[in-house]
Amino acid sequence: MPLGLDLHLDLTRGRPGRSLEEALRAAITDGRLAPDTRLPAARSLAADLGISRNTVADVYAQLAAEGWLTARVGAGTWVAHRGTAASGARPAPVRKRPWVGLRAGIPSTTVFGxxxxxxxxxxxxxxxxxxxxxxxxxxxxxxxxxxxxxxxxxxxxxxxxxxxxxxxxxxxxxxxxxxxxxxxxxxxxxxxxxxxxxxxxxxxxxxxxxxxxxxxxxxxxxxxxxxxxxxxxxxxxxxxxxxxxxxxxxxxxxxxxxxxxxxxxxxxxxxxxxxxxxxxxxxxxxxxxxxxxxxxxxxxxxxxxxxxxxxxxxxxxxxxxxxxxxxxxxxxxxxxxxxxxxxxxxxxxHYDRSVRRLRATYRMRRARLAQVTAEELPGCEVTGLSAGLQCLLTLPPHVPEDAVLREALDRGLRLEGLGSFSCEGAPGDLPPALAIGYAEPAPAQYDRALQLLVESIRSASPAGAALARPRTR
Ligand SMILES: Cc1ncc(COP(=O)(O)O)c(C=O)c1O
Structure with a gap:
């Protein structure tokens, strides 16, 4: 059985081969047929268009020779990748290290059964x-x-x-x-x-x-x-x-x-x-x-x-x-x-098992967060750890939330300040703090996320040295 896939093409009158070739080129150029799109088998498209199979096969071969299509014998025909330079699109800058996040409200997706x-x-x-x-x-x-x-x-x-x-x-x-x-x-x-x-x-x-x-x-x-x-x-x-x-x-x-x-x-x-x-x-x-x-x-x-x-x-x-x-x-x-x-x-x-599994994971993560805060961030306090997936890390009075968020962004760490959760026009009474979600990072990234957090808070402190206490061994 040839692979029958529906394909919408605007064929003009005139020679079927020429008209099919132009219609395919136009569809690829304007993006209707994206790279890697599989095309119907020649026999199936020929039947749908009411033209001969050889005409379609010749057009496919011609467009493949020009680099519009890639054909693998016995496997099929696909729209080719034609590079991004021609389209004028600039590739996005690539971060050297991937982002990590400690955002409140984001659950783990790696422990899921x-x-x-x-x-x-x-x-x-x-x-x-x-x-x-x-x-x-x-x-x-x-x-x-x-x-x-x-x-x-x-x-x-x-x-x-x-x-x-x-x-x-x-x-x-x-x-x-x-x-x-x-x-x-x-x-x-x-x-x-x-x-x-x-x-x-x-x-x-x-x-x-x-x-x-x-x-x-x-x-x-x-x-x-x-x-x-x-x-x-x-x-x-x-x-x-x-x-x-x-x-x-x-x-x-x-x-x-x-x-x-x-x-x-x-x-x-x-x-x-x-x-x-x-x-x-x-x-x-x-x-x-x-x-x-x-x-x-x-x-x-x-x-x-x-x-x-x-x-x-x-x-x-x-x-x-x-x-x-x-x-x-x-x-x-x-x-x-x-x-x-x-x-x-x-x-x-399974739902109960999932909750118990996640609870065990989060229990360890919150303990680690409390330990890192106690050892590396004197002047900061963690509260709200008795439940949930997030807690509050209160900053020392001289460390502004915004400065910590900027430092974190520079390091590829996504964080949220308490201020961004406050109702507009009604600033809250609580001191500057971060809403730390300890569920977001994948297991292998959690320690790195905590280390970036420590660095961000230290660098945001005008008296950075006061926060930086060597870790006790
Ligand atoms: C306070 C709060 N309520 C409710 C939800 C649940 O939202 P959803 O059902 O869209 O996941 C969240 C999720 O982040 C939340 O943080």
């Missing part, structure tokens, strides 16, 4: 019924929602039923759906923690809501201030404030549940890294205190990999239909096959 995920995908596809392969339930597949209800109740104490769960692409999508549902119900103002992702604040604002910052102290967000902020909802990271790293104090959990009950407000609980605690103190989900007033949102990105692209919301019954309506209007929904694979991954306990 690819084999287990492949098994789950394979099993999900083989087991899928004909109905499973059709248009899915807009809230998500029943299999995944059932698996999540059991998992979240067992590991996070979430009060969840299959039919209170909506599956989404990621946290930000679910946040957007909830915010648009609230806006439709008349909400105008939503509180957020003083420090957090700007992209999440923009999602809230894009739903037509005003974002109102709440300060963060050593007990988490100062939630009692909500009393006088006139907001309809608040978005929080109670298990491990992002990026400051403190958990929300238990009395604040209770206060919030009662405030929401009293005022009818909604708490949006972002449980992005709730599974990763390193001490024995488990901090269950806030949602369990007030399931009717809390929209709990979790993500698969930290316990698996972001490329899976799935998250979930456990929603109060009164909010769920409105969120599904927003899902309908958005026209987007996750892939059902991906959901079925995650359901399988959960019920076969």
């Amino acid at each position: 690819r084999r287990e995920w492949t098994t789950a995908v394979r099993q999900a596809v083989l087991d899928a019924s004909a109905a499973d392969l059709g248009y899915p339930d807009p809230a998500g597949t029943p299999q995944l929602r059932a698996a999540l209800a059991a998992y979240l109740a067992r590991t996070r104490g979430v009060v969840a039923r299959q039919d209170s769960i909506v599956v989404g692409h990621g946290y930000a999508e679910l946040l957007g759906l909830v915010c648009r549902a609230l806006r439709n119900r008349g909400a105008e103002r939503v509180a957020v923690e003083q420090y957090g992702h700007d992209s999440h604040r923009r999602v809230i604002a894009a739903a037509g809501l005003t974002v109102v910052p709440v300060p963060v102290d050593e007990d988490g967000a100062e939630v009692r201030l909500l009393e006088r902020l006139g907001v309809s909802a608040v978005v929080l990271t109670p298990a491990h404030q992002f990026p400051v790293g403190v958990p929300l104090a238990p009395d604040r959990h209770r206060w919030l549940a009662s405030w929401a009950g009293r005022t009818g407000a909604l708490v949006i609980e972002d449980d992005y890294d709730g599974e990763f605690r390193y001490d024995r103190r488990t901090i269950g989900a806030l949602q369990s205190l007030a399931p009717d007033r809390v929209a709990y949102v979790g993500t698969a990105s930290k316990a698996t990999v972001p490329a899976i692209g799935l998250a979930w919301g456990v929603l109060p019954g009164w909010l769920l239909p409105d969120v599904l309506e927003q899902r309908d209007l958005s026209g987007a929904r996750p892939s059902a096959l991906n959901e079925l694979a995650l359901a399988r991954y959960l019920t076969d306990h």
